[in-house]
Amino acid sequence: MITQVLQAIWSLSALGIIILVLLHSPKGDGIGGIGGQAQLFTSAKSAETTLNRITWMLAIIFMGITVILSAGWIK
Structure with a gap:
C-alpha cells in the first residue's frame, strides 16, 4: 500500500519536473515569455525565483523517493 502511494508521488513529481523545466526560459523570460506577463506574479524575476524553488x-x-524505492527499504 505505502509503496503504491510512494510510486504515485514519484510519478507526479517526475511529471511536475518535466512541466516546470519546459516552462523555464533559456533567456530569463520564464513564464512571462509564454504569452504575456503572468498575472500570478508581480514581476518576471519573482516568477523565475518561484519556478526555480518549486523545481x-x-x-x-x-x-x-527514488532512493527509498530502489533500496527496498519499504516492502
Whole structure:
C-alpha cells in the first residue's frame, strides 16, 4: 500500500519536473515569455525565483523517493 502511494508521488513529481523545466526560459523570460506577463506574479524575476524553488523541491522529492524505492527499504 505505502509503496503504491510512494510510486504515485514519484510519478507526479517526475511529471511536475518535466512541466516546470519546459516552462523555464533559456533567456530569463520564464513564464512571462509564454504569452504575456503572468498575472500570478508581480514581476518576471519573482516568477523565475518561484519556478526555480518549486523545481528544486520536486527534484529533491523525486530523488529521495527514488532512493527509498530502489533500496527496498519499504516492502
